[in-house]
Amino acid sequence: MPVPTRQAERTERSTEALLDAAAELIAEGGLASMTFAAIGERAGYSRGLVTARFGSRAGLVNALVSRTWGQFHVRRAAITQAGQPAFARLMSLVTAIRQYAQEDPRNVRALFALMFEALGPDEALRERMAQFHQAMRDDIAALVEAGRADGSISPSIDPQATALILVALLRGLAYQWMLDPVSVDLAAAYDVIHEQVGNALAAPDRSKSS
Amino acid sequence: MPVPTRQAERTERSTEALLDAAAELIAEGGLASMTFAAIGERAGYSRGLVTARFGSRAGLVNALVSRTWGQFHVRRAAITQAGQPAFARLMSLVTAIRQYAQEDPRNVRALFALMFEALGPDEALRERMAQFHQAMRDDIAALVEAGRADGSISPSIDPQATALILVALLRGLAYQWMLDPVSVDLAAAYDVIHEQVGNALAAPDRSKSS
DNA sequence: CGTAGGTTGCTAGTCGGCCAACAACTTTCC
DNA sequence: GGAAAGTTGTTGGCCGACTAGCAACCTACG
Numbered sequence: 367m368p369v370p371t372r373q374a375e376r377t378e379r380s381t382e383a384l385l386d387a388a389a390e391l392i393a394e395g396g397l398a399s400m401t402f403a404a405i406g407e408r409a410g411y412s413r414g415l416v417t418a419r420f421g422s423r424a425g426l427v428n429a430l431v432s433r434t435w436g437q438f439h440v441r442r443a444a445i446t447q448a449g450q451p452a453f454a455r456l457m458s459l460v461t462a463i464r465q466y467a468q469e470d471p472r473n474v475r476a477l478f479a480l481m482f483e484a485l486g487p488d489e490a491l492r493e494r495m496a497q498f499h500q501a502m503r504d505d506i507a508a509l510v511e512a513g514r515a516d517g518s519i520s521p522s523i524d525p526q527a528t529a530l531i532l533v534a535l536l537r538g539l540a541y542q543w544m545l546d547p548v549s550v551d552l553a554a555a556y557d558v559i560h561e562q563v564g565n566a567l568a569a570p571d572r573s574k575s576s
Numbered sequence: 577m578p579v580p581t582r583q584a585e586r587t588e589r590s591t592e593a594l595l596d597a598a599a600e601l602i603a604e605g606g607l608a609s610m611t612f613a614a615i616g617e618r619a620g621y622s623r624g625l626v627t628a629r630f631g632s633r634a635g636l637v638n639a640l641v642s643r644t645w646g647q648f649h650v651r652r653a654a655i656t657q658a659g660q661p662a663f664a665r666l667m668s669l670v671t672a673i674r675q676y677a678q679e680d681p682r683n684v685r686a687l688f689a690l691m692f693e694a695l696g697p698d699e700a701l702r703e704r705m706a707q708f709h710q711a712m713r714d715d716i717a718a719l720v721e722a723g724r725a726d727g728s729i730s731p732s733i734d735p736q737a738t739a740l741i742l743v744a745l746l747r748g749l750a751y752q753w754m755l756d757p758v759s760v761d762l763a764a765a766y767d768v769i770h771e772q773v774g775n776a777l778a779a780p781d782r783s784k785s786s
Numbered sequence: 787c788g789t790a791g792g793t794t795g796c797t798a799g800t801c802g803g804c805c806a807a808c809a810a811c812t813t814t815c816c
Numbered sequence: 817g818g819a820a821a822g823t824t825g826t827t828g829g830c831c832g833a834c835t836a837g838c839a840a841c842c843t844a845c846g
Contacts, residue, residue, distance in 0.1 A: 373791075376790095377790090395697035396695055396696035397696075398608070398696055398697050399696075402837085411793090412792065413836095417836075418793095423836065423837090479695055485751075486605060486607075487606060496756040530752065531765075531769070533748065534744070534747075534751075535748055537748035538745055539740070541695075541751065542740065542743060545709060555737075555741075562776065583811055583823090583824060583825075586824095586826095611801065612802065612803085622826065622827050624803095624826070626802095628826070629825095633802065633803090
């Protein structure tokens with residue numbers, strides 16, 4: 367199918383434009399700033415197209431979250447190589463976020479904003495974010511377990527507590543960056559996290575250069 | 577003036593009731609749920625009283641933030657004793673938050689919600705929270721410096737980075753707790769933070785019981 | 787010519803804030 | 817001491833601004 371029918375092209379182009387505009391607006395002022403009129407104007411279309419394309423406001427948010435998560439997952443998978451020790455696979459999480467935030471700050475900021483917005487009255491969004499974070503903690507805890515098994519992480523480490531703390535670090539850092547991007551150097555902070563977490567989890571039998 | 581005139585009593589009672597109701601609503605569904613009608617209904621008054629008392633929506637939020645911060649500051653000051661090493665004074669921050677969250681979860685949840693809401697379109701709230709966090713980081717960094725000077729904290733610790741990381745821990749933990757109070761044990765998590773930060777900052781010359 | 791993409795007029799609903807009126811209270815004055 | 821005069825607390829109707837979503841319409845493509 368060399369030419370995917372110009373109609374489909376039009377649809378895809380407008381869809382991407384609408385999602386990009388929505389991401390920008392959310393990144394700038396949260397969900398409250400994401401009005402249909404503002405999206406249409408910024409994307410170069412009309413306000414009515416949003417409902418026609420995504421059905422409703424919730425549908426738009428869903429599509430945006432799915433798109434961003436998908437992009438992040440692709441990047442993390444690209445970093446992670448098969449056969450690596452669990453510790454390295456765990457650290458790919460930090461590295462992937464750092465890389466994604468540098469390359470595509472607009473979508474990353476929008477996703478962060480949505481995470482914090484999930485504390486608001488939108489029950490569906492809250493539920494989705496709660497499940498996502500639970501899954502993330504479980505994922506991290508499993509990696510810590512695997513690291514204790516393969517010797518890349520000290521056996522005295524508590525997987526559950528580590529997962530909670532690591533997620534807290536990532537979210538709390540994101541929060542401070544969102545609140546005051548000028549004063550918070552996100553990339554440098556990720557390096558500190560990388561180093562600190564590395565020290566805290568390091569297995570004692572590994573050679574250490576203090 | 578033994579009897580502070582029944583009018584003043586009425587005013588204080590209604591003011592407290594309005595602030596309590598506002599805190600509850602914010603804790604439950606963020607600023608968006610804090611409508612004048614909802615406040616009045618929950619507090620047992622009319623919606624018109626809010627503007628009459630606080631002038632505007634922003635005025636109400638200001639009053640609420642001031643009240644809660646004041647209460648927290650009192651608690652932290654009560655814990656901190658003069659002459660303590662800087663490390664102990666630093667840790668009183670964690671302890672005070674933990675204690676406050678246990679004793680008065682409603683106001684603490686409301687304050688946390690306002691912090692995360694500050695990423696939204698409200699410029700005044702954002703500015704206030706940004707300044708607050710900057711001050712908090714500066715405070716922590718100064719305590720770390722003092723700890724390096726009095727020997728209670730290892731000299732290899734970077735004050736600025738430590739401040740950023742510690743605030744990130746506190747905020748990220750609060751976020752996960754707000755999002756999913758059932759799955760996140762806040763008090764236990766504060767204990768982990770206390771221990772982890774203690775290990776990370778500990779001066780090497782102190783006797784350590786692993 | 788039919789269908790899908792895109793637009794615009796419209797509706798129902800919500801919100802913050804203003805304002806005039808009422809009720810409770812305090813002070814002044816005889 | 818008690819009533820009149822003045823003040824303060826509280827109420828609820830109203831208005832303008834804004835929103836999401838719908839439905840009829842126009843336009844471009846197949």
